Amino acid sequence: MSAAAIRFEDVTLGYGRRPAVHHLRGTIPAGSLTAIVGPNGAGKSTLLKAVAGALPPLEGRIEVAGGRAKRLAYLPQAAEIDRSFPVSVFDLVAMGLWGKVGLFGGIGRRQQASIEEAIAAVGLTGFERRPIGTLSGGQMQRALFARLLLQDASLILLDEPFTAIDAKTTADLLDLVRRWHAEERTVVAVLHDLDVVKRIFPRTLLIAREPVAWGETGAVLSAENLLRARRMVEAHDPHAAACAR
Numbered sequence: 001m002s003a004a005a006i007r008f009e010d011v012t013l014g015y016g017r018r019p020a021v022h023h024l025r026g027t028i029p030a031g032s033l034t035a036i037v038g039p040n041g042a043g044k045s046t047l048l049k050a051v052a053g054a055l056p057p058l059e060g061r062i063e064v065a066g067g068r069a070k071r072l073a074y075l076p077q078a079a080e081i082d083r084s085f086p087v088s089v090f091d092l093v094a095m096g097l098w099g100k101v102g103l104f105g106g107i108g109r110r111q112q113a114s115i116e117e118a119i120a121a122v123g124l125t126g127f128e129r130r131p132i133g134t135l136s137g138g139q140m141q142r143a144l145f146a147r148l149l150l151q152d153a154s155l156i157l158l159d160e161p162f163t164a165i166d167a168k169t170t171a172d173l174l175d176l177v178r179r180w181h182a183e184e185r186t187v188v189a190v191l192h193d194l195d196v197v198k199r200i201f202p203r204t205l206l207i208a209r210e211p212v213a214w215g216e217t218g219a220v221l222s223a224e225n226l227l228r229a230r231r232m233v234e235a236h237d238p239h240a241a242a243c244a245r
Helices: 044-052 089-101 109-121 137-151 167-182 194-200 223-234
Strands: 004-015 018-029 033-037 059-064 072-075 155-159 186-190 203-207 211-216
Touching: 004 044, 004 186, 018 044, 018 186, 018 203, 018 211, 033 044, 033 194, 044 059, 044 072, 044 155, 044 186, 072 137, 089 109, 089 137, 109 137, 137 167, 167 186, 167 194, 203 223, 211 223
Parallel strands: 033 186, 033 203, 072 155, 155 186
Antiparallel strands: 004 018, 004 059, 203 211
């Protein structure tokens, strides 16, 4: 059996003591492709933020094998990224090297070549000096994936990475996900497109503020489980108190 890349030990998450995900227990194996799915308001993005270390659990513990500092790369939802910041595609992608050269580290010939290779890998050659504010949604997502390439992390977290981008960009970026999987990296992605989940991700966690089903994708995404998840979210009380152990 594969070692665990992420371990959830009776985890409850929330904001201001209001629970968003209840009592999650289980593991995500190292080297696996795992999708997190569920209705709107199910706690999917909350869970990913907690794995990334941006949201401490109300209860329980999330253990990331090897620690988060150097082995984890996190891509938040597009809406959380400030595209008005005056930075070029080259400089945005170069941020992926910060973990290796530091915030104020210089970029030598080797680093510059790595940046250019990452930009080429996502199909943005020629866009290096383009301000990110001028990019389309798909182009911006390509640039962010190039930054992930440079981070060279063994655990990659993607929050709705294919939302509101064109089909060609989605296909190209899914090829990168397959590449990471072939390199035995662990990829965990919050997704809405169940067809993509079924085609690409062998494992799925279906949540509705608490786990509904977790395991092999075909079994998890049954009509019965999806209906149960929708009903659970619809029945949720937004004023409920934090769970007690």
